[in-house]
Amino acid sequence: QGTRDHAPAQAALRERLLSSVVSCFKRHGAAAIDTPVLELREMLVGKYGEGAKLIYELQDQGGELLALRYDLTVPFARYLAMNKITKMKRYHVAKVYRRDNPATTRGRYREFYQCDFDIAGQFDPMIPDAECLKIVHEILSDLQLGDFVIKVNDRRILNGVFAVCGVPESQFIPACCTVDKLDKMPWEEVRSEMVGEKGLSPEAADRIGEYVQLHGGLDLIEQLLQDPKLSQNKEAKEGLGDMKLLFEYLTLFGITGKISFDLSLARGLDYYTGVIFEAVLLQQENEHVEEPLSVGSVAGGGRYDGLVGMFDAKGRKVPCVGVSIGIERIFSILEQRLEASGEKFRTTETQVLVATPQKNLLAARMKLISELWDAGIKAEMLYKKDPKLLKQLQYCEDTGIPLAAIVGEQELADGVVKLRDVATRKEVRM
């Protein structure tokens, strides 16, 4: 349940999609790393907030207690700490596992690919953070998914909001998780969860509501920097100052048109400490494919300056910021679109079929195809001793092989091969 096989057409589409994402990561100078699917259970504890209950655990068959990784960020932090690396730009494309209730029609699975790009190291503020947003912008533009917006916020601003609204610090993370649901439910419901489940006072919830429903650009940042209460809060002030710097850099990158400073963005994970962001596709008008109103997030990420320190015996911190591309949802969209278009694309790359027009010529076919393979040419033949020529040409048409190299008795006698263009039926002897 919640997993799927990829047939050749899907695997080919996925390969195309991943290679587009990876080439963007490489364009930004990232190196690849790979970590095991298995992690020690204890490494995953206390990193995922309410997500913890979704971790797949392995049976105790003797030896270490293991779990399947939940994301690629925690393994990356573990890797940095274990190897005492303080500076690194890496990408990682791999499967992660969550015992979630899958909504497979919307591209949510229990086993799914993540495509992560992260920058670790102590640098001048907001320069790497701005690059992460540029990457999201490049990838979503390259893939031509339609219009999108990248929502940006900062955990420090949210913490400041909670503080000035009278929320005790121990309640910041639960409050965050609740605010994060604002993209899926109206404020009234979020408010009642805050007051009911999370035990905030109705007055605090109302004050929070005034802030978290705000979104805008540089104007809003300036306005909040003047806010009599927020401007008195140290964390909020730092967050707002950095947000202003971020917008300056995003202006230089020419991408502010797609960026929205949105105070309702909270993101569920425990480990974020600064900037957070999430890209959302906007509903297209005149769409033929039936889709739910909110297509949902297709990329997200943020700054997590404390995570690496949690894996280091001496607690040494390595500041990090990163982005994860929600490849499964993008894949679902592209797959639907491909189906709707009726376009058929090849699942193999074979250039030529080696064929024979008469019987008893298997040896000639085998000799020729062997030469072609050794010359690096992608070639196939039918696994039959004496196939009919029509069947062989039909196979080319069915699988999109553009050329047939035909060796018959005459060609053998003349020491030539007849090369046939399958589409035009033109033939040349060579």
Next chain:
Amino acid sequence: QGTRDHAPAQAALRERLLSSVVSCFKRHGAAAIDTPVLELREMLVGKYGEGAKLIYELQDQGGELLALRYDLTVPFARYLAMNKITKMKRYHVAKVYRRDNPATTRGRYREFYQCDFDIAGQFDPMIPDAECLKIVHEILSDLQLGDFVIKVNDRRILNGVFAVCGVPESQFIPACCTVDKLDKMPWEEVRSEMVGEKGLSPEAADRIGEYVQLHGGLDLIEQLLQDPKLSQNKEAKEGLGDMKLLFEYLTLFGITGKISFDLSLARGLDYYTGVIFEAVLLQQENEHVEEPLSVGSVAGGGRYDGLVGMFDAKGRKVPCVGVSIGIERIFSILEQRLEASGEKFRTTETQVLVATPQKNLLAARMKLISELWDAGIKAEMLYKKDPKLLKQLQYCEDTGIPLAAIVGEQELADGVVKLRDVATRKEVRM
């Protein structure tokens, strides 16, 4: 234990290696598929002989009982049966899991990649089988691993040997598993395991010993076809007839020089039904790297005509033959070789570093790099507001970036960029 992180240099080496293997699979017209790492436990039962105890099981957290896949062959067979596919040529490169005692120095891990190529379908005898051997030959030649030999045998010949030596049919598979150890222990030890653990009679074991120590080429096949006992056994006769045909095809492919018909080859898995094979690297003389005498198998495979039927409700069979490349061992060898050579290769592909020679030019760097990224050029910059030029050029040398695009006050005023070749220090304004 038994798993490892891949640092960028290793990940880059692995990418190079995998892309060489995959390009061979594509050259032979295979399509990619992908299946989940998780399989239902019941799917894996009874497929792996003595390997079954090495299967990783997931904890029962409610819902289905799951296990991690042990290889890619059983999931492929399940995929074919589930989708009622009777004909397919596919490759699959992915990680598999075995709770083995890892000998990590020899490239044995609990999590490791497999690279599989398989041909499913009812075809004329030995044509796909011969192609699998050609693929092994191409891959091992391409990778320049040194001299190798591909041992070939047939389960039907082994069964015939066991039958004429007086082994009851129920003991064929255990006898196979014992014979398979002949590459790791001398005949005397194998014999005593047969008589002791497996309960064969000493006479039967001695008769088996006379056969399984034979190896050769076409001559040996002819000799065994004349063997008074074997030639009376139906299975052995079929196997030997097909082996002769296989050698005919391998001659057409021009690869018999590396092929050895070896009666000691048995392979441990339950599911093989016909041809089996295994490629072994031969110890090089004058090798500087210390390696154990037997480098071990680097590829293996065979025919499994019954496996798909085990997953089909009506037991419909789909004959299959395939090959698995032992990529981890090859990787270990290449890694050792690279270390010994002292050669350093780049882990990133960055073409140009955007640099500034004076202070207060971050905006100019950001504008230029943004243009470069948008033009598809792989570019980096240091994440510092005012880095020293020397530090920037040093970064190029450390990471192998060949070019620096320098924008200083003068260049800005003139509307140009200074492009510097890092190695030669030559500069052009453009």
